[in-house]
Amino acid sequence: MDHHQHSIVSDEVSVNGFKTSLTLTTDGILRWSDRGPHLRQLSVEKEVVGFSTSGRLITVRALVGQRSLVRKRFVFEPVSDDSLRNLCDKIQGYIHSLGRPKKLFIFVNPFGGKKSASKLFTNEVKPILEDANIEFTVQETKYQLHAKEVARSLDLSKYDGIICVSGDGILVEVVNGLLEREDWAAALKTPLGVIPAGTGNGMIKSLLDSAGEPCTPAHAVLAAIRGHKRSLDVATIWQGETVFFSVLMLAWGLISDIDIESEKYRWMGSARIEFYALKRILQLRKYNGSIRFVPAPGFENVGEEIGSCVDSMEPLKPRPHGYQGPKVDFKSFNWRQLNGPFVSVWLHNVPWGAEHTMAAPDAKFEDGYLDLIVMRQCPKLALISLMSKLNNGGHVKSPYVVYIKVKAVILEPGPRAGKSTKEGIIDSDGEVLARGKGTYKSNLKSLMVYDKLQVVVDQGLATLFTPPV
Ligand SMILES: Nc1ncnc2c1ncn2[C@@H]1O[C@H](COP(=O)(O)OP(=O)(O)OP(=O)(O)O)[C@@H](O)[C@H]1O
Numbered sequence: 001m002d003h004h005q006h007s008i009v010s011d012e013v014s015v016n017g018f019k020t021s022l023t024l025t026t027d028g029i030l031r032w033s034d035r036g037p038h039l040r041q042l043s044v045e046k047e048v049v050g051f052s053t054s055g056r057l058i059t060v061r062a063l064v065g066q067r068s069l070v071r072k073r074f075v076f077e078p079v080s081d082d083s084l085r086n087l088c089d090k091i092q093g094y095i096h097s098l099g100r101p102k103k104l105f106i107f108v109n110p111f112g113g114k115k116s117a118s119k120l121f122t123n124e125v126k127p128i129l130e131d132a133n134i135e136f137t138v139q140e141t142k143y144q145l146h147a148k149e150v151a152r153s154l155d156l157s158k159y160d161g162i163i164c165v166s167g168d169g170i171l172v173e174v175v176n177g178l179l180e181r182e183d184w185a186a187a188l189k190t191p192l193g194v195i196p197a198g199t200g201n202g203m204i205k206s207l208l209d210s211a212g213e214p215c216t217p218a219h220a221v222l223a224a225i226r227g228h229k230r231s232l233d234v235a236t237i238w239q240g241e242t243v244f245f246s247v248l249m250l251a252w253g254l255i256s257d258i259d260i261e262s263e264k265y266r267w268m269g270s271a272r273i274e275f276y277a278l279k280r281i282l283q284l285r286k287y288n289g290s291i292r293f294v295p296a297p298g299f300e301n302v303g304e305e306i307g308s309c310v311d312s313m314e315p316l317k318p319r320p321h322g323y324q325g326p327k328v329d330f331k332s333f334n335w336r337q338l339n340g341p342f343v344s345v346w347l348h349n350v351p352w353g354a355e356h357t358m359a360a361p362d363a364k365f366e367d368g369y370l371d372l373i374v375m376r377q378c379p380k381l382a383l384i385s386l387m388s389k390l391n392n393g394g395h396v397k398s399p400y401v402v403y404i405k406v407k408a409v410i411l412e413p414g415p416r417a418g419k420s421t422k423e424g425i426i427d428s429d430g431e432v433l434a435r436g437k438g439t440y441k442s443n444l445k446s447l448m449v450y451d452k453l454q455v456v457v458d459q460g461l462a463t464l465f466t467p468p469v
Pocket residue numbers: 109110111112113114141142143144145146165166167168169170171173197198199200201430
């Protein structure tokens with residue numbers, strides 16, 4: 001390729017005393033030679049985080065590498081002040097044209113995951129933001145729902161995005177807070193990002209994995225800095241007056257029992273999940289109940305047809321302010337039904353439920369559907385083998401698993417088969433929505449009761465920072 005023909009700027013500089021020309025091409029490649037003289041290059045869009053000048057030196061700051069990103073600095077000394085100005089203007093102009101965020105609001109949850117979010121922010125996130133000349137305001141979350149409160153009233157005109165240095169929990173709070181605002185529609189256009197620092201990092205894992213990138217804090221920061229965006233479906237879950245907005249998942253049965261009850265074994269560390277999963281499979285529970293659903297096109301043959309379900313659909317009560325739920329005409333839907341007993345019922349909005357759990361390999365961020373994964377009958381040995389496939393999504397191919405896409409669900413959870421005094425747990429995005437009778441910590445108050453609840457997904461309501469795919 002003739003570099004000059006495609007160059008935005010090309011000027012003489014010295015690099016460690018070695019004279020070379022520094023060229024920025026129209027396709028965003030910064031090129032020069034070093035002492036070798038080897039041709040060196042950086043993709044401004046992919047690798048360059050920012051640059052600064054001091055005297056006549058230009059320092060270009062980059063994150064380079066594939067599986068692990070390393071902060072690097074490249075120092076160039078232009079031969080004249082004119083050349084310095086020219087190079088700076090052109091590089092700055094190119095970076096500016098990329099539409100990257102300039103100001104970010106950052107939540108840090110000091111108590112998330114391994115309680116290392118504050119350290120992670122200081123050591124790994126802040127230096128990159130400074131390299132990128134991004135201004136930021138940091139808010140440590142002081143209590144549960146603090147992030148939701150802040151998101152509800154934050155002056156969003158001051159920021160180009162909100163970043164959560166946390167697990168999925170804070171992101172979910174932020175989405176719920178934004179949806180309660182008068183200006184919810186505009187507020188939901190604010191791009192949201194997560195830097196993985198919690199126990200559950202399903203959203204950022206899903207985003208990075210869909211771009212073939214590993215789930216590391218540096219990759220997550222780079223995704224936010226580069227400023228690419230994508231829309232995200234949001235599910236409204238309601239029961240009577242109570243509403244919860246979910247962006248990740250809802251679980252009932254085996255998976256929520258493992259997630260929630262394994263807390264008893266926290267002292268075991270990360271082994272608690274495997275240990276408790278095995279215990280739950282060996283003493284397998286099944287739950288009575290039913291799931292009525294509106295299938296996505298292509299899944300109309302699953303379950304029994306029940307026609308319109310509009311009579312049993314409780315409309316979402318008007319809310320004092322904010323988003324009023326998805327606008328859908330339930331009359332026009334053809335509902336279908338699956339009856340229990342169920343081993344496990346799972347609804348998923350994105351592929352990864354946690355960093356090592358690819359619950360719904362076909363889930364899409366913005367297709368307007370949720371993936372429904374249902375298991376009814378399954379021999380224990382097959383179930384153990386299924387659980388071992390959760391890290392690559394292989395479980396959905398099993399003949400014991402129903403895997404479809406749905407627009408809406410009415411979940412009627414019942415008691416355990418053969419043990420009518422015991423009910424189950426329903427959780428969504430790390431929040432226990434309902435604890436039935438006789439469940440672990442059933443005396444704790446939860447958002448909803450263990451009874452009928454309704455879920456409808458709205459397409460592309462929220463906005464996320466994403467690596468380009
Ligand atoms: N200062 C605080 N004290 C107690 N709880 C808090 C505080 N700040 C945030 N939280 C709560 O911590 C929960 C977990 O948040 P986060 O998203 O960081 O992690 P997670 O991976 O979802 O969960 P985990 O706590 O298992 O790591 C959220 O529900 C949030 O409300």
